[in-house]
Amino acid sequence: MYFGNGGDGGDGGGGGDEAYADFEYGTEGWSGRNLVGGPWSTDAWSAKGSRSLQGDILLSNGSQHYLYKSGNFNFSGHSLLRATVKGATWGNYGNGLGVKLYVKYGSNYTWKDSGWQTIRPGEQRELTLNLSGVNTSDIREYGVQFIGTEGSSGQTSVYVDNVYLWD
Template sequence: MKSYLSGNTGGSGGTTASIYHDFESGTEGWAGGTISGGPWSTTAWASKNTHSLQVDIPMASGSAHYMYKTGTFNVTGFNQLRATVHGSTWGGYGSGLGVKLYVKYGSNYAWKDSGWATIGANGTINLTLDLTGVDKTNIKEYGIQFIDASNSSGTASVYVDNVYLWN
């Protein structure tokens, strides 16, 4: 993982943040699963600066889609993984697109996630994953999982931006 910013965020707590992915210079090694296009760095939407990561997903009842980064990562010293997710204005979101931030860790690829949140067309959400109980020295993958609503249809684009660790 590369770090764009590391340091004190101010305030009395002395909390530090480390931004790992802002997609200003490309996909930064991220991939997509069960998608119809992408991923690519785009200026169509961004939560910070001018770029985000975009994939196109075929919306169908209960279908799962992923945007993720694989490798072996050591995030010792951080307690949370955070990301911002946005849905396009097009596509049949139905009753909403389920989203969650996740990590896979250890030799058995144990899974931990942020729990489900829902976005609709043009919706934005900030996700937070508590890393308590995760082997922070042996993370194998992290990313965003999307699950289509039962009444979804068509194709939509989803965007991820500002993926970072927090302690």
């Protein structure tokens, strides 16, 4: 079953998965916070297919930037949410760019994330969020948080692709 705008469900990353966003047909309802441009579907990079979601950000120590989708989602029957992220090759990443895959669930928008990982310019990383303890039938928002670190400055682009649920 595919939840984006078009597509055939894809294969996300192997058996037991459910495609959720691949950005082959636009932004698929995703938004951004604390961006200087975007988000938009781009062919500048992709983890799967030929397109991904891009947002332009202005880095500084502790700056927080988001690419996300809000609504009412039911992730029941799945134990993991996965996404691949990448940072552009330009911009001053300082001590790296922090990345977290997250969900907000329930009426209080309770936050759960995959834990902090760091990427360097041009590096891509698959993020995995364990959904145990999450009310998976009441997801209100899911996405990726990008966090500037000490010494980071200037503009760069960040990318998200191949967002999928895993059994």
